[in-house]
Amino acid sequence: MLQAGGIEFVVTDWNMPNMDGLQLLQAIRSSPTLKHLPVMMITAEAKKENIIAAAQAGASGYIVKPFTAATLAEKLQKIFDKMGG
Amino acid sequence: MTDSNGSGDSRELEALFDSIASGAAPTDAAAAKASLLQQLREVEGEEDDSDDLQALFEAVVAAQAPAAGEPTADDDQASGGNDKVFRRVGQMARQLHDTLGELGYHELLGSAAAAIPDTRERLNYVATLTEKAACRVLNATDIANPLQEQLEASSAALAAKWDALYANQMSVDAFKQLAEETRAFLKQGLPQKTEATRAQLLEIMMAQDFQDLTGQVIKKTIAVAQELEAQLVGVLIETMPGERRTESVMSLLNGPVINAEGRSDVVATQQQVDDLLGSLGF
Numbered sequence: 001m002l003q004a005g006g007i008e009f010v011v012t013d014w015n016m017p018n019m020d021g022l023q024l025l026q027a028i029r030s031s032p033t034l035k036h037l038p039v040m041m042i043t044a045e046a047k048k049e050n051i052i053a054a055a056q057a058g059a060s061g062y063i064v065k066p067f068t069a070a071t072l073a074e075k076l077q078k079i080f081d082k083m084g085g
Numbered sequence: 086m087t088d089s090n091g092s093g094d095s096r097e098l099e100a101l102f103d104s105i106a107s108g109a110a111p112t113d114a115a116a117a118k119a120s121l122l123q124q125l126r127e128v129e130g131e132e133d134d135s136d137d138l139q140a141l142f143e144a145v146v147a148a149q150a151p152a153a154g155e156p157t158a159d160d161d162q163a164s165g166g167n168d169k170v171f172r173r174v175g176q177m178a179r180q181l182h183d184t185l186g187e188l189g190y191h192e193l194l195g196s197a198a199a200a201i202p203d204t205r206e207r208l209n210y211v212a213t214l215t216e217k218a219a220c221r222v223l224n225a226t227d228i229a230n231p232l233q234e235q236l237e238a239s240s241a242a243l244a245a246k247w248d249a250l251y252a253n254q255m256s257v258d259a260f261k262q263l264a265e266e267t268r269a270f271l272k273q274g275l276p277q278k279t280e281a282t283r284a285q286l287l288e289i290m291m292a293q294d295f296q297d298l299t300g301q302v303i304k305k306t307i308a309v310a311q312e313l314e315a316q317l318v319g320v321l322i323e324t325m326p327g328e329r330r331t332e333s334v335m336s337l338l339n340g341p342v343i344n345a346e347g348r349s350d351v352v353a354t355q356q357q358v359d360d361l362l363g364s365l366g367f
Contacts (some may be wrong), residue, residue: 015338022337044341046351051358053337055365062358065341071355 002034014043022057029058038079200309207302214295221292229285232278243267
């Protein structure tokens with residue numbers, strides 16, 4: 001679906017069936033056509049290892065559940081700012 | 086695996102395969118099987134110990150394994166022998182590992198198990214002493230209680246008579262009798278009963294001497310229990326499959342953190358996530 005194009009921003013959970021969020025992130029970053037996509041992780045996984053692993057894999061943002069709309073807006077804005085700059 | 090034209094290593098392996106393959110010839114294997122069966126019967130007849138039986142059983146299995154498959158083409162023969170060698174080496178490594186493990190754990194568990202009868206004795210000792218102490222205390226209170234009741238009743242009776250005197254309802258003779266009764270109570274009845282009660286209080290106090298002894302014994306027993314626990318946990322950790330051991334620690338799929346209090350490996354707020362990412366340069 002991602003390869004088909006038309007997607008410009010990825011917001012993903014970590015704990016998912018078939019392919020977890022980290023695997024998805026790694027797949028996106030290793031794909032030459034998709035590696036530029038911003039990927040935001042929104043997950044209940046709150047271990048420091050998780051956050052470090054996501055950061056190392058190239059996540060654009062990391063939000064722990066439960067989260068507020070304000071947090072989401074702030075993090076999205078931060079990513080957009082980075083992309084613009 | 087089947088590359089036989091490579092380095093010297095593979096030529097050596099090839100030679101090994103050949104020796105295995107020749108050992109796998111049906112006639113040889115059948116003969117070996119027959120002689121092993123003969124041995125098996127002898128061993129059964131002697132009712133030898135289980136170690137020999139176990140070794141013999143493995144030898145029989147090993148002799149049968151190469152005879153089971155009979156490859157036709159040369160390549161098949163080489164790869165079949167190759168697999169068998171690896172399987173056999175794998176089995177041997179596994180056996181060695183198991184045996185070493187059992188030896189180590191037997192020693193460990195043996196020392197732990199040896200401490201248990203001693204601990205049982207100690208706990209029996211504690212039970213005996215505390216039971217004795219409880220009996221002594223109950224007996225003492227059984228003796229002291231009626232004494233107190235008698236004192237109470239005697240005092241109440243005398244008090245009633247004195248009340249009658251103050252109400253001017255008493256004759257002179259009756260007053261003389263009351264004075265005599267009161268004097269006797271104060272001189273004999275009261276000191277006698279308080280003395281007896283004090284003796285029982287002393288008995289109750291002395292019955293607490295068990296605490297000194299049982300306290301020491303229980304401390305030792307707790308030490309044994311802790312040692313035992315540590316050893317059993319050690320065995321558990323060492324025998325647990327490697328994957329499961331690391332799973333709980335290393336997994337990145339733990340779900341929500343139920344209680345972040347007192348844990349340093351998790352974050353509790355988005356702010357902490359941001360700080361962590363910030364410290365990593367994001």
